[in-house]
Amino acid sequence: MQGTVLYGPRDVRFEDCPEPKIMEPTDAVIRLPATCVCGSDLWPYRGAQEIKGPTPMGHEYVGFVEEVGRAVTSIKPGQFVIGSFATSDNTCPHCQYGYQSSCVNREFMTRAQAPFLRVPHADGTLVATPGGTPPDDLVPSLLAASDVLGTGWFAADAANVKPGATVVVVGDGAVGLLGVLSARQMGAERIIAMSRHESRQKLAREFGATDIVTERGDEGITRIKDLTKGIGADSVLECVGTQESMMQAIQSTRPGGFVSYVGVPHGVSLDGAQLFFSHVHLHGGPAPVRRYLPQLIELILNGKINPGKVFDLVLPLDRVAEGYRAMDERRAIKALLRP
Numbered sequence: 296m297q298g299t300v301l302y303g304p305r306d307v308r309f310e311d312c313p314e315p316k317i318m319e320p321t322d323a324v325i326r327l328p329a330t331c332v333c334g335s336d337l338w339p340y341r342g343a344q345e346i347k348g349p350t351p352m353g354h355e356y357v358g359f360v361e362e363v364g365r366a367v368t369s370i371k372p373g374q375f376v377i378g379s380f381a382t383s384d385n386t387c388p389h390c391q392y393g394y395q396s397s398c399v400n401r402e403f404m405t406r407a408q409a410p411f412l413r414v415p416h417a418d419g420t421l422v423a424t425p426g427g428t429p430p431d432d433l434v435p436s437l438l439a440a441s442d443v444l445g446t447g448w449f450a451a452d453a454a455n456v457k458p459g460a461t462v463v464v465v466g467d468g469a470v471g472l473l474g475v476l477s478a479r480q481m482g483a484e485r486i487i488a489m490s491r492h493e494s495r496q497k498l499a500r501e502f503g504a505t506d507i508v509t510e511r512g513d514e515g516i517t518r519i520k521d522l523t524k525g526i527g528a529d530s531v532l533e534c535v536g537t538q539e540s541m542m543q544a545i546q547s548t549r550p551g552g553f554v555s556y557v558g559v560p561h562g563v564s565l566d567g568a569q570l571f572f573s574h575v576h577l578h579g580g581p582a583p584v585r586r587y588l589p590q591l592i593e594l595i596l597n598g599k600i601n602p603g604k605v606f607d608l609v610l611p612l613d614r615v616a617e618g619y620r621a622m623d624e625r626r627a628i629k630a631l632l633r634p
């Protein structure tokens with residue numbers, strides 16, 4: 296089998312890798328009809344996050360179950376399944392509180408930019424589509440549920456988006472765009488997307504954005520205040536992970552409002568006094584995608600949402616390096632890879 300390995304900054308190779316096997320009785324091995332490149336893959340790709348030697352890549356996946364370990368009871372060969380970038384037993388106290396991405400048995404997935412994948416804790420991690428194999432045209436949307444949609448949904452949920460709310464989304468990557476979609480599904484009345492890129496603004500509007508703000512930093516905050524009668528937004532979704540985006544989010548929120556943060560932070564530090572006087576709720580982290588999967592799968596299968604639209608580039612898997620390049624150069628929002 297061949298899979299994707301990152302060797303260093305901007306050095307992605309598609310090369311021979313060992314085929315995954317059942318190693319623990321709780322494992323499953325799945326065959327992937329599609330996989331993709333994540334915005335978070337760009338941090339190590341750009342050298343902004345150090346890697347220790349060649350690193351197999353990919354943590355978003357859907358697929359057909361090929362084989363399961365002897366302790367797996369709910370997942371069966373032949374099923375079409377979706378899992379999260381974080382594995383979970385779905386039984387420990389953190390899982391029961393709905394924070395499966397903090398499961399005591401959590402493993403962060405990798406090696407998914409390949410045709411086959413081993414998934415630990417299959418029973419607690421994977422969700423099978425009801426009604427058998429989904430139509431192929433829904434595969435991109437189901438794949439999005441594995442990470443970007445689940446993360447955008449968590450961002451909206453953690454920012455307490457309620458019917459009638461005014462929402463700001465900071466970040467126009469795939470997660471931010473799906474944060475817009477999620478806020479719309481949760482009944483937000485006004486959704487202000489912060490974006491400078493025309494193609495992304497267009498998709499944000501398709502997903503439900505009512506206003507676009509192109510300014511950033513202090514100018515962006517001023518624009519949000521202007522648009523909200525000087526009050527600030529009820530809910531702000533921070534989907535980038537930089538100091539500027541985090542401060543933009545906190546300062547765009549009204550006193551008593553909610554900020555969620557789902558962008559993996561790089562160099563973010565908060566000033567205690569500024570936080571104290573901002574009066575905002577903060578809630579974020581790696582999204583507990585597993586909590587939302589059954590609901591998201593249903594919305595997709597029923598045609599209520601079409602998150603697969605974030606994939607604006609489709610490539611054969613062996614051209615994965617071009618997928619990274621296109622996303623790095625912002626020529627593509629998100630690259631879908633077909634083995």
Ligand SMILES: [Zn+2]
Pocket residue numbers: 383384385386387388389390391395397398399400
């Ligand atoms: Zn757990």
